[in-house]
Amino acid sequence: MFVNLAVQLVVLWALWTAVFAESGKELVGEWDLTGILSYGVMVFLTGRVVRGGDLQMAVASEIYDGSLSRYLLYPLHYGVAKYAQQLGNVFPNILQSIVMAACILPFMGSSSSVDLHVTGLLMCMPSLILAHLLFYIMGLLPQLVAFWADNVWSLSVLMRFITMLLGGATIPLSLFPEWSQGALAILPFRYLFEFPTLVILGKVSVNDWLTGLLTCAVWCVVMSLLVIPVWRRGNLRYTGVGI
């Protein structure tokens, strides 16, 4: 985890220093160098919380080895039970992210393009909770394909690649070409990583924050509506002794 952060810092710093130096610009998009480095650090830390308790192959494995059966007897929906487990797993990540933020942010220097405040931190909480829920529901979809397919590891990894790029975990979405901005705004991915990070960096007004939260909640409902029929049809195929 610390290696991960160290690598992230080295790559971020080297890459963006080179971009700013070779372009000769003071601002890239709406970001200055310190601002974009802060974004890179914060998106890494918030991303750890959002991805915390990543399902990995948990659901698919339970379908394959038949251990899903015991969950079907519980007086609680399987999806809710798994989410409760995921929530439990996320707390170490939250703690690590807070410690790392406290260690790094004092050394980041001042920036004209970001404004780190307690208000942003407080506004970020609900954004992170909804992002975590959305990430969980989106991660369920490829896992449930395990009812039909022999191996869904590649589908889960595929989902991770797409969410990382289109969610702004690699580069802020505002730096993407103009023609893609409309589509990026409509898609749910930006609410996973970029939105909570921009909120914490003080780059989202209260109105935009409320709209963002509402949109993210709507995406959670839409994704759940997609998951439910897949779950029901998959259950009909489930043999109870593993596939």
Added chain:
Amino acid sequence: MRYLRLYGQFLKFSFSRSLEYRLDFWFRIIMDCVFYLVEISIFLVLYQHTDLLGGWSLDQTLVFVCGYLVVDAVHMTVFSSNMWWLPIYVNKGDLDYYLVRPVSSLFFLSLRDFAANSFLNLIIAAGLLVWSILRLPGEISAVNLFWYLFLLGNGVVVHYTMQMFFEIPVFWLHTNRGLLNAFFSSTKLGERPDAIYPTWTRRILLTVIPFLLIAAVPARVFFEGPSIELISLSLGVSAIMFLLMVAFWKLALRSYSSASS
């Protein structure tokens, strides 16, 4: 010759096994294609805001990225599945079956499983590399191209060797998940042009943890012409790393205590 015949058998078994899971076969191909798209997109976005990165134009960077994708595809095809199984063999004691065979255990365990689905991706990655090279303005020197491809081959060895350094501690630790996560995040260091790093970081990335030898140095030799310094550094460091890894493997085998390990 005996090892080549053995490898031929590995290929035959691997192809027939991968075709048993046809849906997964296609999922993996799509997954890798999306990975290629993501890697290329990152640089396309960056070049919207600068003309040069690490002294390279967009066309040059595309050659570098596609070179990296080819190395990654070769690794996924030839080594990746074997690396996945190694910790399981060690912890379950299944390594015994490989140690008693009359061939090198390192050869057998590193090359036994050939990922046939990733082989298709290797063809796609190679196609991307050809496309990126053809995009380059001006004439392409055959000598530079030869050294580029040769050093990319060396990059495959470096990638494999580096991953083995993170795999082998499983003999003592019993789980190397954390180490492997560290390895996979460290590979990001090699996915960016070498000239963006400050002098000392670059030196470390060329020698101690030589991720820049995987694709960045080959690309530099391709663009700037063969330099004795860079070529001997690449070959020397990868040879030393490989020998150290083999010694590390032998040391680890001495600590292996079969099923109770």
